[in-house]
Amino acid sequence: MDAAVTESPIDRLSGLLGPEMAAVNxxxxxxxASRHAPRIPEVTAHLVEAGGKRLRPLLTLAAAKLFDYQGPYHIHLAATVEFIHTATLLHDDVVDESEQRRGRPTANLLWDNKSSVLVGDYLLARAFQLMTDTGVMRVLEILSNASATISEGEVLQLSAAQDIATDESVYLQVIRGKTAALFSAATEVGAVIAGADEARVKALFDFGDALGIAFQIADDLLDYGGSSAAIGKNTGDDFRERKLTLPVIKALARADEQELAFWRRTIEKGDQRDGDLDEALRIMTRHGALESARDDALAWSAKARSALETLPDNEIRELLDELAEFVVMRIA
Amino acid sequence: MDAAVTESPIDRLSGLLGPEMAAVNxxxxxxxASRHAPRIPEVTAHLVEAGGKRLRPLLTLAAAKLFDYQGPYHIHLAATVEFIHTATLLHDDVVDESEQRRGRPTANLLWDNKSSVLVGDYLLARAFQLMTDTGVMRVLEILSNASATISEGEVLQLSAAQDIATDESVYLQVIRGKTAALFSAATEVGAVIAGADEARVKALFDFGDALGIAFQIADDLLDYGGSSAAIGKNTGDDFRERKLTLPVIKALARADEQELAFWRRTIEKGDQRDGDLDEALRIMTRHGALESARDDALAWSAKARSALETLPDNEIRELLDELAEFVVMRIA
Structure with a gap:
């Protein structure tokens, strides 16, 4: 076939929405920019120019174009979503004491924690200015609710971290906050700005929500090498950082006394030794925890795709459908 | 006279607006509150219940009541303003590595920097939800602009700190960001929600702006003991933290070579020795820097009072006038 079919649906959406993405950038x-504080574009350029996939603004543009919206406010909303995302990254890096993001040193290392916190605040304020420009109260509601869900999820993650009583419902709340809330707000505001009817607005929300959850479960699974439990280059970061992600939560739910002691020592107390990651993988495999997490991700992916069924049948919908397949492809 | 006249205008405004303040609280x-993340009210209660003066929400209520607004949205806007203020305090505590605020340990010491960053973000999101509840786009514009100015001012302060080239215009931008922007937004949205005409909305903005600037200059001056240069309990914190506030900026503008070397060593390089604070005060006194800063504060206070002239002549206006006098009383 032609070359296009080997490109990811993200690349193809970017191509199809090229002029709009250029306007967003x-x-x-x-x-x-800041007239008064040149430190601000220094810090943000570092992140914004780092060449992320711009998946979230792409979702907003796609949702609006699905209904053939001619603009101009999908551009503002796409930029809003990217600003909220970038602010979250800046604050996460302070919170996680991260040293790298997308293969570059994080802003908090290059400058300092102060700059990361304050420039993140600046981007949030700019995001609210951008959405206010649209004059549409409904999108302000959606995006301020999403912001609250994001930070609530992050605080919940703090208190749930290293607490082995964390169950799948808490995990779902955490990943809705850290990932799905902005995905679903991104698609929902695209539909709202395009004037879609309530049922279709809801369908776009459901699509973004399920896509975000599938995406995050897949990510958490890949940290344990995917469902094959093959140890890759970045395998085990979450284990070393004692993060309670879905595979561990599933293994914990089926743990015998000895396994419980293992999780208590490695995750709760953080007393980790050589070979512990291998042992964690063996326990997960024994209980089918990785396969079960993969099944969950695939189910969320299917849910995202079925949310699209009632939407206009065009090239954008086709690409969103492929995107929902794509985010779980690495683990299928 | 009666006991009321010995109370501060803040206390009297609080009394007059008692039912409204109770509704705000x-x-x-x-x-x-947060259904999902109990850590959030723990952290915020610590700050919100700490018994601050609630000056900013009081300004919003007063501005609305000046025009006899009957509600209900001045309550939402007053709470919004307090949330933005509290979020700023939480993020400032991370930034400054402060250990005390209002005589209590700061949240970042009691919990950790992570909680301060994320709970601050949560409060900002809640603030945007609250203002969205009003359904009035104009107040969203005003408050999102204020948020941008606040963080811009804080970033500017970071880069201006310890840079002895900082002049009075940069100082003014910094204190507009850290203090006056929220004061002026607080009074302006009160007028807007009450449906005041444009000239009066502008007058309320000008009042809040000048009041905030007078307040901050007075605060910075008191850190050097006020215009009398008397060393009090908390004198010299800004000097030790190498903050370039107005008295130092004024002394720097008139410094000879030897004095310049002193400021370079103590502020720029941070090499401070016993007796340096006394020497700083002697240099400031020699150049009349403290008196000049006091004159500026008094001029801003007068500007705030004259902004009130065209407004409805009632008890609220009288108290706002006294408030503008009161904030500089400690240094007059």
Whole structure:
């Protein structure tokens, strides 16, 4: 076939929405400038130019274009979503004491924690200015609710971290906060700005929500090498950082006394030794925890795809459908 | 006279607006709750219950009541303003590595920096939800602009700190960001929600702006003992933290070579010895820097009072006028 079919659906969406994405990038550069504080564009450029996939703004543009919206406010909303995302990354890096993101040193290492916190605040304020520009109260509600869910999820993750009583419902709340809330807000505001009817707005919300959850479960699974439990280059980061992600939660739910002691020592107390990651993988495999997490991700992916069924049948919908398949492809 | 005249205008405004302030406090407690993350009210209660003066929400209520607004949205906006203020305090505590605020240990010491960053973000999101509840786009514009100015001012302060080239115009931008922007937004949205005409909305903005600037200059001056240069209990904190506040900026503008070397060593390089604070005060006194800063504060206070002239002549206006006098009383 032709070359296009080997490209990811993200690349193909980017291509299809090329002029709009260019307008989003221009708006982002304009709005992250600061007349008074040159430190701000220094810090944000580092992140914004780092060449992320721009998946979230792409979702907003796609949702609006699905209904043939001609603009101009999908551009503002896409930039808003990217600003909220970037602010979250800046604050996460302080919180996690991270040293790298996307293969570069994080802003908090290059500058300092102060700059990361304050520039993140600046981007949040800019995000609210951008959405206010649309004059549409409904999108302000959606995006301020999403912001609250994001930070609530992050605080919940703090208190749930290293608490082996954390169950799957808490995990779902945490990943809705850290990932799915912005995905679903991104698709929902795209539909709202395009004037879609309530049922279709709801369908776009459901799509973004399920896509985000599938995406995050897949990510957490890959940290244990995917369902094959093959140890890759970045395998085990979550284990070493004592993060209670879905595979561990599933293994914990089926743990015998000896396994419980193992999780208590390695995750709760953080007393980790050579060979512990291998042992964690053996326990997970024994209980089918990785396969079960994979099944959950696939089910969320299927849910995302079925949310699209009632939407206009066009090229955008086709690509969103492929995107929902794509985010779990690495673990299927 | 009666006991009331010995009370501060803040206390008297609080008394006059008692039922409204009670409604604000109820709304604050409601909205800072989190169903999913109990850590959030723990952290915020610590700050919100610490018994600050609640000056900013009081300004919003007063501005609305000046025009006899009957509600209900001045309550939402007053709570919004307090949430933005509290979020700023939480993020400032991370930034400054402060250990005390209002005589209590700061949240970042009691919990950790992570909680301060994330709970601050949560309060900001809650603030945006609250203002969205009003359905009035204009107040969203004002408050999102204020949020951007606040963080811009804080970033500017970071880069201006310890840079002895900082001049009075940069200082003014910094204190507009850290103090006056929220004061002026607080009074402006009160007027907007009450449906005041444009000239009066502008007058309320000008009042809040000048009041905030007078307040901050007075605060910075008191850190050097006020215009009398008397060393009090908390004198010299800014000097030790190498903050370039107005008295130092004024002394720097008039410094000879030897004095310049002194400021370079103590502020720029941070090499401070016993007796340096006394020497700083001697240099400031020699150049009349403290008196000049006091004159500026008094001029801003007068500007705030004259902004009130065209407004409805009632008890609220009288108290706002006294408030503008009161904030500089400690240094007059």
């Amino acid at each position: 221009t708006l982002i550069r304009e709005r992250m | 109820t709304l604050i407690r409601e909205r800072m």
